[in-house]
Amino acid sequence: MRTQVGIVGSGPAGLLLSHLLAQQGIESVMVEDRSREYVEARVRAGVLEHGAVKTLTDAGLGERLHREGSRHDGIYLQFPGERHRLDFPDLCGESVWVYGQTELTRDLFVSRLAHGQQIYFEASDVHIVDADSDQPRITFIDSDGHAQVIECDYVAGCDGFHGVSRATIPESIRTVRERHYPFAWLGILAQVAPSTDELIYAWHPDGFALHSMRSDTVSRLYLQVELDDDIANWSDDRIWDNLATRFALDGWSLESGPTLEKGITPMRSYVSAPMRWGRLFLAGDASHIVPPTGAKGLNLAIADVRRLAEAMGHAVLHGSDDLLNRYSDDALQRVWQSTYFSWWMTSMLHTPAANDPDADFLRQMQITQLRYVTGSRAAMETVAENYTGKSMDGIEGLLAR
Ligand code: FAD
Ligand code: DHB
Numbered sequence: 001m002r003t004q005v006g007i008v009g010s011g012p013a014g015l016l017l018s019h020l021l022a023q024q025g026i027e028s029v030m031v032e033d034r035s036r037e038y039v040e041a042r043v044r045a046g047v048l049e050h051g052a053v054k055t056l057t058d059a060g061l062g063e064r065l066h067r068e069g070s071r072h073d074g075i076y077l078q079f080p081g082e083r084h085r086l087d088f089p090d091l092c093g094e095s096v097w098v099y100g101q102t103e104l105t106r107d108l109f110v111s112r113l114a115h116g117q118q119i120y121f122e123a124s125d126v127h128i129v130d131a132d133s134d135q136p137r138i139t140f141i142d143s144d145g146h147a148q149v150i151e152c153d154y155v156a157g158c159d160g161f162h163g164v165s166r167a168t169i170p171e172s173i174r175t176v177r178e179r180h181y182p183f184a185w186l187g188i189l190a191q192v193a194p195s196t197d198e199l200i201y202a203w204h205p206d207g208f209a210l211h212s213m214r215s216d217t218v219s220r221l222y223l224q225v226e227l228d229d230d231i232a233n234w235s236d237d238r239i240w241d242n243l244a245t246r247f248a249l250d251g252w253s254l255e256s257g258p259t260l261e262k263g264i265t266p267m268r269s270y271v272s273a274p275m276r277w278g279r280l281f282l283a284g285d286a287s288h289i290v291p292p293t294g295a296k297g298l299n300l301a302i303a304d305v306r307r308l309a310e311a312m313g314h315a316v317l318h319g320s321d322d323l324l325n326r327y328s329d330d331a332l333q334r335v336w337q338s339t340y341f342s343w344w345m346t347s348m349l350h351t352p353a354a355n356d357p358d359a360d361f362l363r364q365m366q367i368t369q370l371r372y373v374t375g376s377r378a379a380m381e382t383v384a385e386n387y388t389g390k391s392m393d394g395i396e397g398l399l400a401r
Helices: 012-023 036-041 050-058 063-068 088-092 101-114 236-247 297-318 322-349 359-373 377-388 390-396
Strands: 002-008 028-031 047-049 070-072 074-079 082-087 096-098 118-120 124-129 137-141 147-157 175-190 200-202 209-213 219-226 259-273 280-282
Touching: 002 012, 002 137, 012 028, 012 101, 012 297, 028 147, 036 101, 047 050, 047 297, 050 063, 050 096, 050 297, 050 390, 063 101, 074 359, 082 088, 082 377, 088 377, 147 297, 200 236, 200 322, 209 236, 219 236, 236 259, 259 322, 280 297, 280 322, 297 322, 322 359, 322 377, 322 390, 359 377, 377 390
Parallel strands: 002 028, 002 147, 028 118, 074 200, 147 280
Antiparallel strands: 047 096, 070 096, 074 082, 124 137, 137 147, 175 219, 175 259, 200 209, 209 219
């Protein structure tokens, strides 16, 4: 089998890449190690930067997003006794959208399959071979047990953090910079109307909490928990009690409801560079991970893919490798900006581990920082620009191109 671009992984990065390539008349084949149902059901991100929404809308993928998603013009930052709103349009002229990654993935699958996209689901033993030659290949065993080989002009590694693409790049030419955080997030999806109109990011001595949502009837909430905590330790009652304590505010109450899904995710910052080796190009979580506090992971995947699709288009349609040659350096600028903001938000909002000898001092620093960030217009503008992605679009000039 032969194709122009072989794509490993059909998460949001791989699916959107195949869509943007197809729009330029470039053919691709995707190889995914899970089933479509599994990929669609994976509950993760919820917040899209305005630039990500523009990318999706320009690509003809915005119809349901605009109908069922909701524009959010701000967030609340809370610490005990105080809840402050940051008004994004006022502070930086932009907004964000709340639209579940599950919905975006579904939209992408529907559109890709309607356009005849070839996707091998439930592939095993996936390998990228000869990526540094002119004839890279993807080899795998398909769901019927047959060995397959896809010869490609280019390979896109969109297989997330645990995929095979990043590991294909020799360790001798990769630099990894990372940070592990001494806590994790417990996330729930609950069948209950959100108790808030906009997201609440709450600092509390017991740990961080986040109130997000998916629709008028479904809420998404997170709790900071111990790194090695087990979801079996968290009954629904215990989760709701902790959420109610951490979000407590006079005159406001948290509605609880049945949980539809719950799980614990560790948190890390991780960047592997370069994002290219020969004819293999990495995009999304395959190359970098941010802690979820800044809501940046999916947005970064979308930004990478938009850039990669444009660069591949230039190479295939105009015979120019200029943008492909710049892809890694250009993409990494935004990656580091998002990595910085996610680390900054995470450090400000998560209470230090109980055994940290500096815990008391650090908590006081966090409260002081939160007072500044909610009191100074300059500081609020900084949060607004970063959260909406405006600062990142500015740095890389993505929207201007
Ligand atoms: P993935 O979604 O991981 O997709 C990779 C695909 O490759 C998967 O389908 C996988 O099955 C497949 N694959 C893996 N290995 C192989 C293999 N060997 N062969 C073939 N296929 C393979 N981001 C935000 O922007 N905003 C948020 O609000 C936000 N909240 C989050 C909350 C949580 C709890 C978590 C966990 C993440 C959150 N993120 C958020 C991050 C976001 O979900 C990810 O950054 C995003 O899924 C990255 O997309 P991707 O396509 O690069 O990777
Ligand atoms: C969601 C996740 C995040 O990490 C975040 O910062 C905001 C919202 C969510 O799942 O809705």
